[in-house]
Amino acid sequence: MNLNNVLRQFTIALCLLHVNVHCANSWSLEHLASDKKLAASGSYNNPELARKMETVFQHLKNSWCSQEKAKLIMEIIIFERLTMCVEVGTFMGSSALPILVSLEYLKNGHAYLIDAWSNQEAVKGLSPDDQNAIWWSTLDMNAIKNHLLHMLGHWHLDSYCTVIHETSEQAVSHVDSIDFLHLDGNFSKDGAHLDSKLYVPKVRSGGYILLSNVLVTANQEPTKMKALWPLFETCDIVSEIENGNVLLFRKK
Amino acid sequence: MVVIVRCALLFLTLVIAQKVSGISSGTFDIPKPVYKFEGILGSTSEIIENQNSLAPSFLPYNPTVIEIGSDEGAGTITLAATYPYGRIFAFEPHPRAFAVLQENVKACKNVSPINRAINNATGHAKLYLYRGKNNTDRGLEHLSSLLPIFKSDSNAFDNPSIMVPCVNLDDWCQLNHIDHVDFLRIDAEGLELQILENSQNVLKKAIVIVVKTNFRQLRENGALYPDIKQFLEKNDFEMLAHWYCEDLQGEATFVRKAYYDSIFR
């Protein structure tokens, strides 16, 4: 690359600071609705909600759930009043927290938090010498689940959720019509595809599906690509964040 | 792009090497890679993609370039192509990597590979070979360093080491009649600050310094980015661009303040 004219480049960069640049890879509730509709919802620009969100963000610093993802989850659940939520792959509860705090804000709704909390299940479908498999197999899953339960107690969110300690295959019979589905389960090709095939059909028309860790790789190849197919088939894509690693769909 | 790949590799290495300490410690300390950029030129993707091309805009057509930690020479070849009329001195102490480096730069007339480590003083020193937690993965040896690995509860193992010849940069330049170095590129696995501190003559005349940055204590006495930045700013440099993986590693370009001010102030 040649900096053809550093002065021009620098000035252009400065100018862009003054121009409202829409970043393709970012979440904003404005993408979903007009200002009028947002204002009418009562939740938009609400100071109490903003404080709540800030508290959640602080807690989630350095966790697996980025601020942007937490914001997306909370805004979509609150604005669209998505009261039946399911999360596949709860793990420590980093993403469950914004889901539950949103339901608490709405004073309505329930979330099913599904995870096998099993080393064996976590590495299912992964090659034994894959780095992911090595990592998942060494975790103290009991401690991780206890961490989640501790968090739920600390935030008084127990009444808004049911923790299901089962595989995603076993747990699917517990859920029916889903408003908001967060898929972040098994990292293997087959496991991710299975989760998608089992749970996406359970999402009602107009419901939302958030797929996390889209770009994860195992055995040097991306594993969630087939899992996208049921979503391509039945949904429209609404938003992409974290450079395409997290995708939000809406069921047609 | 190279920085992203190396960060990802290091991230996986760290994740494997760590033990989850359990609820009593308060956190599980499982980092998630977040890539960031800071610098005067903002975050236009073109600049990010071509961060390595920033240096030529501040250098004459025939610069003297010193690359510390050339490994097998992937970056060295790029330097040779970017500065066809410059002189590039590529330092690599690891014998196996050096052999590959020599072969790779054979056709580059403007490159002189040197089988030395750059250190505080001239002599010999231990090169601590990094081969992963189980000491089996030779593919990770480019992460070797003159500094031993930082020991923590979750990471208590010893590295094998070999003795390598090393040289102080100022001494080497004097011996080889190099009166100035325009571009210094350092990737020394934690030793970056010590090298800079002990190369005052080179530092006085250098124009651009590209240095690997660390945000975690990976090596005993290894320097972290804030310390490097502070040191270089005290020595009349400004940070131009820094592409990094949060809480892990990155690569920063510093340029002499007068040059920086001339363009941006």
Added chain:
Amino acid sequence: MKLFKFSIVFSIILAILFSYDFSYAKLQDHFKKALGKSNNNHAMRNIDFIYMINLDRRPEKYTLSMKYLDKYGIKPYRFSAVDGWKLSLEEILDVGVRFKPGMTPLLGTTFVADPCNSNKLITSHEFMQEYDKTYFVHCIAPGALGCALSHISVLQDAYDSGYETVLVLEDDIEIVRNPHLLSDLIDELDSIVGHDNWDVLFTDHDYRIGVNTYLPAYGACKRPDMDNRPEERYSDKYTKTVTINQNFRTVAARFGTTSMIIRRSGIIKLLEFAKERNIYLPYDLENYLVPGIKRYGLNYDVITNMLNSLSDIGAQGNVTSEKITIESFLQKYSHQIYQDVLVKNQIIAPGTDHCALRYDLIKPILALYTNKNFSVLDLGAAQGYFSFSIAQEFPQSSCVMIESNNTSYYAHHGDMLYDLCFLNSHLQNISYLHKRVNLSDLSYLNEHEHFDVIIAFLVVHLMEETLQEQIKIIESLLTLGDNLIIEVANDVGVVHTSYVEFLSTKLDCQYLGEVKRHKDPKSTSTGKLFWFRTKNNNKKKRSSSGARPEGLYPDHGEEAQRAVSNQKGAPSSTTHPAITRKTFLQLNGVYPVNFQSKI
């Protein structure tokens, strides 16, 4: 006594002579003359003469600009521009600023002769230290020097010709409003500020970087021979604009010199400044530094800069494309190249990626059109390997390439392809649109054109960042062509790849195969090629005779002619010609230079 006086006078004369620097020629020694001028036809009311600065190797830009002006009966005089890329080292060193005591040292750019080829110049970025060495602003390109010299040469000609008011145009203009409005605006400005009280009137609001989007300047640039203190550079002189009325405003620092009306007073000031101080900055950044210059602009655009125009100023520049040779091409583009470079059907330089493998996969599809006219759109053509191969092997094809600079991990695709078109000028069935196309452009193409075959190799994921937008692009391509051959990668744009794979199961699609992308044996990157057949879905765009339905393009006489010729037993009844002239101009067509619609 007499001898003493003589000695004093002689010494003074000698001192003057020795203090005068004879080692360098002056700036004006490098001015270019305006040749072949006639004073007829190149005027408008209130404007004595209209110049258009145009490089000899850019006839297409001149043709396009003239076409726009012709509608209004305006005929500028074509001033043959100074080609900065052809200036010798001596000329460049003459016209720049020589660093002297008392000047502020800055990081500048100078030029040296290539040690291996004295005809070639190398830029060198240095902090000013050496007195009498010539410097320019950091990172200036020779093209900018040519542009500056051209403008100043025009000013000299205007001065010598005695003109009171001139209009100076560059060759990448866009007409937004009737240019004759400018004559009335000059009357109005004279009445507001006084006939002798303005020097320059810009015929637009500001320099455009998008539709209704302008690039503001925030102050003066540095010159080593001027006051560079921030309080000076960011003073009102360079930053403040004042609206005078609904038409005019004062202009401080701004970018672009595409179209300016210059009064004689302005001509004198600009010339004096240039001759006294030489060239340091690009012309538009130096223009406003002239002491006492009174500049005005409009609150809207009348004649302004064309968007997405092929620049001749940039660092890489272009040598005269008609005279480019294989040797000069290889010298100019010595960096890594993506595709194998084909010239007259021979590979003159290997690329990093396999091309023949992919061509073999698509050849059977192209062979379906044997002995028929057919059109091909090569989206993201890179070095044109596929279009040049198709055009060579299928002379009845018409290949339209689309490419642009800075669209890929590899640099300068746009410039390279332009040069390669000239090196492959034996092919009469290729055309090249130099544009980074977006959805809006594809919508335009869908509305006005259709292709038999579209090839989109590893390009869609580079056009847009988000999957949402990539899906829209694919949908657009599916309606734009009868056959869409798309290649997706296993290691980049993986979500996009997944979508295409999904789509291939839903539509009429044949999987052509997976090929190794890179020649590097260590690389594991592959590409999968899919052939989407959409012919039946696009029936509504064609009648059974192959001609477009009448009335669809009422403005296109050419379209109607083609439709008629198709009906009259042209070789194909189901294939389409390439693009119209309107499309060629709309999407910044740059090759062939004299574009005609192809059958």
